[in-house]
Amino acid sequence: MRFISTRGLAEPLGFSDAVATGLAPDGGLFLPETLPDLSAQWAQWAGLGYAELCYEFIKLFATDISPDTLREIVRKSYQHFDHAQTAPLVALDSSTYVLELFHGPTLAFKDFAMQLLGNLYEHQCAQRGESINVLGATSGDTGAAAIHALLGKPGTAIFILYPDGRVSPLQERQMTCTGADNVFALAIDGSFDDAQAALKTIFGDTAFRLKNRLSAVNSINLARVLAQCVYYLYAWLQLPSEARERAEFVVPTGNFGNVLAGWLLRRMGVPIPGFKVATNQNDILYRLFTTGEYRVAEVQPSLAPSMDIQVASNFERFLYYQLGSDAAKVREVMAACAKDGVYRFEDFDRSAFSASRCTDAEIPEIIARVRRRYGYLVDPHTACAFKELSPEKVSVVLATASPTKFPETIGEAIGAEPKHPRLEVLGKLPIVKHRLPASVKAITDFVEAHAV
Ligand SMILES: Cc1ncc(COP(=O)(O)O)c(C=O)c1O
Numbered sequence: 001m002r003f004i005s006t007r008g009l010a011e012p013l014g015f016s017d018a019v020a021t022g023l024a025p026d027g028g029l030f031l032p033e034t035l036p037d038l039s040a041q042w043a044q045w046a047g048l049g050y051a052e053l054c055y056e057f058i059k060l061f062a063t064d065i066s067p068d069t070l071r072e073i074v075r076k077s078y079q080h081f082d083h084a085q086t087a088p089l090v091a092l093d094s095s096t097y098v099l100e101l102f103h104g105p106t107l108a109f110k111d112f113a114m115q116l117l118g119n120l121y122e123h124q125c126a127q128r129g130e131s132i133n134v135l136g137a138t139s140g141d142t143g144a145a146a147i148h149a150l151l152g153k154p155g156t157a158i159f160i161l162y163p164d165g166r167v168s169p170l171q172e173r174q175m176t177c178t179g180a181d182n183v184f185a186l187a188i189d190g191s192f193d194d195a196q197a198a199l200k201t202i203f204g205d206t207a208f209r210l211k212n213r214l215s216a217v218n219s220i221n222l223a224r225v226l227a228q229c230v231y232y233l234y235a236w237l238q239l240p241s242e243a244r245e246r247a248e249f250v251v252p253t254g255n256f257g258n259v260l261a262g263w264l265l266r267r268m269g270v271p272i273p274g275f276k277v278a279t280n281q282n283d284i285l286y287r288l289f290t291t292g293e294y295r296v297a298e299v300q301p302s303l304a305p306s307m308d309i310q311v312a313s314n315f316e317r318f319l320y321y322q323l324g325s326d327a328a329k330v331r332e333v334m335a336a337c338a339k340d341g342v343y344r345f346e347d348f349d350r351s352a353f354s355a356s357r358c359t360d361a362e363i364p365e366i367i368a369r370v371r372r373r374y375g376y377l378v379d380p381h382t383a384c385a386f387k388e389l390s391p392e393k394v395s396v397v398l399a400t401a402s403p404t405k406f407p408e409t410i411g412e413a414i415g416a417e418p419k420h421p422r423l424e425v426l427g428k429l430p431i432v433k434h435r436l437p438a439s440v441k442a443i444t445d446f447v448e449a450h451a452v
């Protein structure tokens with residue numbers, strides 16, 4: 001299968017090259033040239049274990065990797081999850097389910113795609129005899145998951161930009177206390193949006209990217225989004241059929257990668273009725289899906305820090321389909337959004353989406369309410385998704401992080417701080433981070449000096 005850029009000016013690539021490249025050289029994002037039609041196939045996958053289902057799905061795209069190799073890459077990727085079902089679907093009542101996505105090594109949903117991506121990189125390094133330097137931006141969880149996916153992998157170095165002082169203390173420790181010499185946590189003076197903008201500029205510099213064999217680990221990398229499709233399918237296959245007809249996946253949303261994965265699966269013929277885009281107080285996507293207007297505002301730090309994002313990079317993939325796969329029109333709209341920070345969509349098909357927004361004042365209240373009502377503890381990001389579940393629907397809430405990563409907010413909500421042994425040891429380890437301005441020059445100088 002070949003992968004094309006949303007902006008239409010880059011050469012189509014095979015799976016492995018598209019994964020290694022990350023961001024397309026024309027600034028666009030890679031998408032499969034054609035999406036497979038799973039409408040006659042998905043039901044046959046019922047009963048498969050998580051890794052086996054992932055293999056069946058990813059092999060439709062990774063056609064340049066031999067089936068045996070791919071099966072082994074996928075098997076290895078889910079071996080460090082600490083739940084037998086990998087992504088358990090928990091019924092809170094007959095119309096409310098939680099899809100727990102926090103049983104991976106860093107206790108957040110990012111591990112699902114990142115473990116796979118880490119093993120794909122390792123395979124590529126071995127096969128091509130080349131090193132890879134991975135560059136990513138994080139508002140908290142992507143960075144930790146990427147670092148733990150690449151920790152100590154031969155032939156790789158990983159550089160993670162994060163907004164200094166704006167990730168939770170434990171998220172910062174997950175990135176800075178590894179002791180690994182192929183890991184560089186770069187604390188940026190600015191917001192996640194500043195870090196992501198710098199990163200896109202750096203990936204746009206083809207000469208620099210090629211010279212340093214850079215690859216992107218954010219959900220601009222298509223492998224991230226494809227791997228995330230799998231848990232929607234896994235949950236879907238477990239839902240009772242009467243629940244499927246009224247199902248709405250409720251997705252805590254920031255960079256739009258998670259919910260986009262579910263929506264792509266729907267486009268592939270899995271008949272998911274709809275999705276709810278659940279934002280925190282950084283509500284650009286809530287406003288977009290309720291009014292059709294895209295208007296960038298100032299990022300406000302929140303109790304759900306991983307969702308403190310305004311410019312959601314995966315929106316461009318959604319836009320591509322919204323605009324009838326017209327890459328010229330995508331270029332025009334993206335240029336207008338970048339220039340004016342505002343765009344009004346006239347023909348915007350929002351029929352598969354609802355949206356909610358959650359303020360900081362509401363987050364502890366919701367955590368306490370969910371705890372009282374269901375005896376179930378959610379983290380601050382998942383709490384945003386519980387803001388308003390539609391009573392006429394069956395809600396499948398994606399629990400994107402473990403509450404143990406945010407003990408301060410949970411303590412405020414319920415009067416007790418949850419603990420996790422893997423996180424507790426981090427408190428005793430030294431923090432190693434490098435403070436940098438959010439300038440392209442400072443970042444590229446650092447990468448060049450430390451690349452492998
Ligand atoms: C815990 C958590 N929830 C939700 C999100 C938002 O996901 P996305 O950026 O894919 O919309 C993130 C960050 O991506 C996160 O780390």
Ligand SMILES: N[C@@H](CCOP(=O)(O)O)C(=O)O
Binds near residue numbers: 138
């Ligand atoms: N919320 C993310 C931000 C980056 O998102 P990504 O899915 O594009 O990697 C984070 O936790 O870092």
